[in-house]
Amino acid sequence: MKGILVVLGCGFGYVISRFIPDGPLAVFFPLIVSYHLLLAVLVVTAMQDKGHKLNPIPAALTHAAFFVLLLIGATAGAMVPYFEYLRFLLPALAYVELLVLFRGKKVQSVERGDAASNSTAEDYEEFIHYMRSGNRPFAKAGHTVRDEFNSWLAHRAKNPRVPAIDTPQERPAA
Numbered sequence: 001m002k003g004i005l006v007v008l009g010c011g012f013g014y015v016i017s018r019f020i021p022d023g024p025l026a027v028f029f030p031l032i033v034s035y036h037l038l039l040a041v042l043v044v045t046a047m048q049d050k051g052h053k054l055n056p057i058p059a060a061l062t063h064a065a066f067f068v069l070l071l072i073g074a075t076a077g078a079m080v081p082y083f084e085y086l087r088f089l090l091p092a093l094a095y096v097e098l099l100v101l102f103r104g105k106k107v108q109s110v111e112r113g114d115a116a117s118n119s120t121a122e123d124y125e126e127f128i129h130y131m132r133s134g135n136r137p138f139a140k141a142g143h144t145v146r147d148e149f150n151s152w153l154a155h156r157a158k159n160p161r162v163p164a165i166d167t168p169q170e171r172p173a174a
Helices: 002-018 024-050 056-078 083-101 121-132 145-158
Strands: none
Touching: 002 024, 002 083, 024 056, 024 083, 056 083, 121 145
């Protein structure tokens, strides 16, 4: 999906350049507009899909560095033969900037600190017995069963159970 967005962003820069008369504005304006639109779409989709967060100061410094690279690439068209056609691929730097912005940031899911994700089968069996009993003090309005399971596990971790002593039970005389 991101590859399609990059191709559309590069094509959008080419389309914009056809409506602007020759000159420096025809070089810089389509490049800057298509780059920033593509970067905005990529960042917004990454933040929505994966829950990434951006710190404003490092993001601004990273963007400034990539913007300088973009301007250097745009001005190279006057010095390098046939580079004026390759400048339409420069908005693809927005994808590289996206990778740098979110480098090393793992998605912090809600279940990361969730006790239920670290529970064992025995815990779950005991929770099922708890659910079948009529006494459910951890059930709250608006909470899911998973929330109740987490509350039950937290309470059980704070209040360790006394292990049952296996003693043979005497049978009553018949």
